[in-house]
Amino acid sequence: MKSNNDKREKSEQKYGRRTFVKKALFSIASLLVPGFLAARETKQKENAAAILAGGYNPYEHHWGMGIDIGKCIGCGRCVEACKEENNVPREPFFFRTWVERYRVLENGETVVDSPNGAINGFDDKSLDEPVVRSFFVPKLCNHCDNPPCVQVCPVGATFKSPDGVVLVDPSYCIGCRYCIQACPYGARFLHPETRTAEKCTFCYHRITRGLLPACVEACPTQARLFGELHKKANPLQRFLRMNKVAILKPDLNTEPKVFYTNFDMEVS
Amino acid sequence: MNFPDEIKRIRAFWNRFPEQVKRLSIALVIFIVVLIPVRNMLVPPGFGDLGHYRAASLQENSAQNIHYAGRTVCIDCHDDIVSVNKKGYHRDVACETCHGPSAAHVDDPDGNSLRVPRDRGYCPLCHEYISSRPTGFPQIVSASHNPLEPCITCHNPHDPVPPETPKECRACHAEIARTKSVSYHVHVECVRCHDTPEEHKLDPRAVRPSKPMTREFCGGCHSEDAPATNGISRIDMETHEPRYVCWQCHYPHLPEAR
Numbered sequence: 163m164k165s166n167n168d169k170r171e172k173s174e175q176k177y178g179r180r181t182f183v184k185k186a187l188f189s190i191a192s193l194l195v196p197g198f199l200a201a202r203e204t205k206q207k208e209n210a211a212a213i214l215a216g217g218y219n220p221y222e223h224h225w226g227m228g229i230d231i232g233k234c235i236g237c238g239r240c241v242e243a244c245k246e247e248n249n250v251p252r253e254p255f256f257f258r259t260w261v262e263r264y265r266v267l268e269n270g271e272t273v274v275d276s277p278n279g280a281i282n283g284f285d286d287k288s289l290d291e292p293v294v295r296s297f298f299v300p301k302l303c304n305h306c307d308n309p310p311c312v313q314v315c316p317v318g319a320t321f322k323s324p325d326g327v328v329l330v331d332p333s334y335c336i337g338c339r340y341c342i343q344a345c346p347y348g349a350r351f352l353h354p355e356t357r358t359a360e361k362c363t364f365c366y367h368r369i370t371r372g373l374l375p376a377c378v379e380a381c382p383t384q385a386r387l388f389g390e391l392h393k394k395a396n397p398l399q400r401f402l403r404m405n406k407v408a409i410l411k412p413d414l415n416t417e418p419k420v421f422y423t424n425f426d427m428e429v430s
Numbered sequence: 431m432n433f434p435d436e437i438k439r440i441r442a443f444w445n446r447f448p449e450q451v452k453r454l455s456i457a458l459v460i461f462i463v464v465l466i467p468v469r470n471m472l473v474p475p476g477f478g479d480l481g482h483y484r485a486a487s488l489q490e491n492s493a494q495n496i497h498y499a500g501r502t503v504c505i506d507c508h509d510d511i512v513s514v515n516k517k518g519y520h521r522d523v524a525c526e527t528c529h530g531p532s533a534a535h536v537d538d539p540d541g542n543s544l545r546v547p548r549d550r551g552y553c554p555l556c557h558e559y560i561s562s563r564p565t566g567f568p569q570i571v572s573a574s575h576n577p578l579e580p581c582i583t584c585h586n587p588h589d590p591v592p593p594e595t596p597k598e599c600r601a602c603h604a605e606i607a608r609t610k611s612v613s614y615h616v617h618v619e620c621v622r623c624h625d626t627p628e629e630h631k632l633d634p635r636a637v638r639p640s641k642p643m644t645r646e647f648c649g650g651c652h653s654e655d656a657p658a659t660n661g662i663s664r665i666d667m668e669t670h671e672p673r674y675v676c677w678q679c680h681y682p683h684l685p686e687a688r
Contacts, residue, residue: 212480212485212488214488214489214492215489215492215493216492218492220488232564233564234564235556235563235564235567236560236562236563237555237556238555239527239555239556243498243526243527243531246497246498246530246531247496247497247498247531248494263562264562265562282555283554283555283556283558284560284562285560286558286559286560286561288561293561296561296562297562297564298562298563318477318482318483318484319483320483321481321482321483321487322481323480323488323491324480324481329487329488329491330491331483331484331487331490331491332490333484333487333490334474334483334484334487363491366491366492366494367491367492367493367494367495367496368496368498370492371492371496373496373498373500374500376497376498376531379498379500379501379524379526380498380524380526380527381527382520382522382523382524382527382556383522383567384522
């Protein structure tokens with residue numbers, strides 16, 4: 163009897179609680195650690211693959227634009243600069259950015275016009291009905307954080323880059339125009355020569371080299387501001403802190419990264 | 431191990447499945463074997479590395495050429511103009527806003543000159559009066575603001591300030607200046623007839639310019655013996671309506687009017 167008990171104690175000691183916990187922890191760790199390492203490695207590889215020729219790492223940035231409607235004078239220099247910088251066709255229906263004039267009439271109606279995208283400015287031809295208030299609104303791709311154009315692209319030719327800019331891959335675009343239909347802001351067009359979708363890129367070739375987008379560069383009244391959304395010390399953060407900002411069509415849940423201030427309810 | 435036996439066993443295992451399963455599985459194997467190389471061929475390299483797109487597209491998008499050099503490079507050569515511009519009202523207007531894209535000019539300053547908008551049509555892009563423009567932004571109505579005169583005659587675009595005398599008279603007295611601009615008196619400067627103290631610019635109603643008071647003032651040019659050029663019409667001061675002063679009949683800003 164006694165010898166039997168001894169045996170049981172011995173075997174219990176051999177596979178005791180301490181041993182069990184030890185072994186369990188060790189096996190869980192040995193299962194998880196390679197997974198963690200592999201995940202870290204792929205992330206690093208991803209990051210490394212994304213770094214551009216000039217040493218620009220898209221994972222370290224998150225771009226956005228601020229527009230002060232109260233400062234816009236409707237001169238159209240941004241439209242001109244955009245077309246020059248990005249070789250946008252000169253015909254009056256191809257724009258990466260354009261300026262709209264809103265005129266709210268006494269009878270409550272709103273008249274919106276944008277002659278040739280405002281590339282030659284506006285004239286002051288009056289309307290039949292008296293105007294109660296009026297202002298200019300520069301428009302461009304909103305670089306949505308939740309972009310409908312990217313969702314509908316059947317081939318993955320338009321995408322949100324790691325730094326939040328919505329781009330088009332022209333060598334992969336099949337020109338089906340789904341994205342043009344899907345964009346609620348009308349910011350896209352089909353390039354007449356390449357037959358691929360085109361849009362504002364926040365001047366990706368400039369911002370990746372540390373320059374400002376051409377429209378921001380050319381704006382004479384600083385109505386446009388460009389900067390980082392995830393870094394504290396930069397002009398856009400200050401713009402967002404100091405102003406009451408609004409976005410276009412917030413009900414669509416597209417989460418635009420172009421922010422407006424001195425915004426009127428009539429703007430859409 | 432007996433090789434034929436092994437084959438027999440595999441065959442027996444295979445025959446245990448129903449016919450349709452056997453056929454479908456063969457089709458499935460062929461499908462997979464074909465699909466993998468075809469997919470590799472069709473999906474471009476780098477697709478899916480960063481997301482549902484070609485990773486190389488980021489690099490391609492950023493490879494585009496720059497046309498606008500940016501507002502910091504101009505000072506390297508044009509420090510004289512930039513130092514003037516920095517203190518003026520146009521300090522926040524980038525050089526390239528008016529002079530256009532300058533990257534090519536920066537690379538080869540002699541080969542590529544920039545545009546210089548000197549004509550009257552350019553400045554009104556920003557400064558023409560449009561009711562939609564924000565209140566307080568300096569605007570003019572170019573139809574009545576010194577018509578046909580290029581803006582740069584009075585305003586230095588690098589440091590725009592209200593213009594100097596005597597051209598500045600028309601800034602306020604545009605109606606008179608316009609009338610005078612089509613009259614024989616077009617080249618007679620305002621201050622020739624009106625002594626204008628400098629304070630008139632600051633407080634126009636309290637400090638007023640002078641007006642000619644006598645016939646003899648006009649006679650300074652228009653009398654028969656006046657030291658003036660021959661083209662000027664002359665009168666005999668003794669016989670030409672001696673009881674009246676000149677401006678009772680002649681409007682000095684448009685003397686040919688009757």
